[in-house]
Amino acid sequence: MKILDWYILKRYLFTFFMMLLLFVPIGITVNLAEKIGKLLANEVPFNEIVVYYLNFTVYFAYLLFPLFLFLSVIWFTSKLANNTEVIAFLSSGVSFSRFLRPYMIGATIIAGLALFLGMYLAPISSKGFNEFEYKYLYPDRKTTQDRNVFRQINDNEFIYVSSFDSKNKLGVNFTLEHIEDNKLKYKISAKTIKYIDKDTIYRLVDYVKRTVGDINDQLDIEKSKDTLFSFDVEDLTPVIYIAEILPYHELTRFIDKEEKRGSSNIGRYQLVLYRKWSLPVSVFILTIIAVAVSSIKRRGGMGVNLAVGICIAMVYVFFDKIFGVMAEQSNFPPIIAVWFPNVIFGILAIYLLRNAKR
Structure with missing residues (x-):
């Protein structure tokens, strides 16, 4: 079974990082095409542009972490199913739960990476990314309220x-x-x-x-x-992106201070804080959903699995954005806004997993 575990684990990690390498340059190209006029008009130094896009890479990757992961698992598991490898594994007496174990090991590695990014590296990159944008691109939109x-x-x-x-x-x-x-x-x-x-x-x-x-x-x-x-x-x-640029412990102290001051932006700050924990959890939920959906060999082939997966991913992003805006613009509890999509899709993951086992 170690051969099976290593085989799936290597495919899991390799496909995920390849997905990042494919989509991050696309994101950089789209961003550059949108902002090239302002960059030239403001005569931004080339070295600052390079640093900006290095920060953008981390910022963009962290922002779309769950989507990249979900699509990568859908992709390589669908290939396993189309090549009847999944049937071969399960026919050899391996239970579906045992088949899922290397996926969970891979999800643990990715979740740990997401946690490290959210706690320490993403705030540093977010600071450089946002300071560049508000210095050269949006100088009049820097404060939360004026x-x-x-x-x-x-x-x-x-x-x-x-x-x-x-x-x-x-x-x-x-x-x-x-x-x-x-x-x-x-x-x-x-x-x-x-x-x-x-x-x-x-x-x-x-x-x-x-x-x-x-x-x-x-x-x-x-x-x-x-x-x-x-x-x-x-x-x-405070600048609108203040919560995004603070490491976890500094952010908790900042929120405590802002609560005592009666800040009207507590919901926005707490949203960022809770997402640092909810994103790693979503890695496990989306991995289970992706495996349950794509491990079945369908008549339409890999395209059907990808279509189903993209629809589920879009619904997840929709829920996340809608409840996030509600928490920022109203008295809706931020902790519910952050964790509600995970709860709903966690229930969906359990349902799909039970059907996949049968």
Whole structure:
């Protein structure tokens, strides 16, 4: 049986990585054709383009990991079935569960790779990929929100700006409230707040500070005031891809901090966090479905198996995207949005596997 295990395992891994090598260049070509005009117009240095597409390779491969895996298993298992090799294996007394074992070993290897990519390598590549795009291609679409920004900076201080321009680091209608024991101690307001990079200070125009007293309040008014605050500009409006570029442990700390600050983007951040675990699990589910669908020799040949497999893969991607958008745009729980496709397709995998055994 070791010969059978090695035979299937090598085909499993070889076909998967060949699928990556075939589709990643296609993805790079399509992406380059779409963006070549902006790259030339912005006179982007060639070395930065090369680094961008190296990051794009990892980003693209991780994004479509389940789809590549599913199609590769469908492909080589269908070839085994068409060559009657599956029938030969099962006729020799090998149970379908035993036949499935090398697939599960291969899925474990790929799931481990997916976990490593999601935890460490993909965030690094995603950072380079996104920073390049927002630097040269989409400079005006970098922040998650630039209107009515309300943040809790620490246990006692809350800030608000009616609008924020991340490019010029300028906020309008700024307010900071310092509260202790549920009582307002002082309030700072200004018509505008601007971060000065050179001096690492904030410049407030039409500055007013009201300190609450026991009897009378104290007012401090200045036309312009340079000062320091305990928050950074990035704390006001984190970039939209912030969750994608943080390694797992940093991401969990970031989400905890954002929850305390009352961020409205927690769903988006949690979605990225939960997917780091759900994607490796989907590797096993999609492997079982692919084997159950393609191990049967059909009258239409490999084309029928591929057609069925592509339909199932598209439905999986559809569910994943729909529930992901629901979690980002509403109060729909992110953990349900991430795991619901796996639960549904896990049930489908069990059903198909039981029928395949018969």
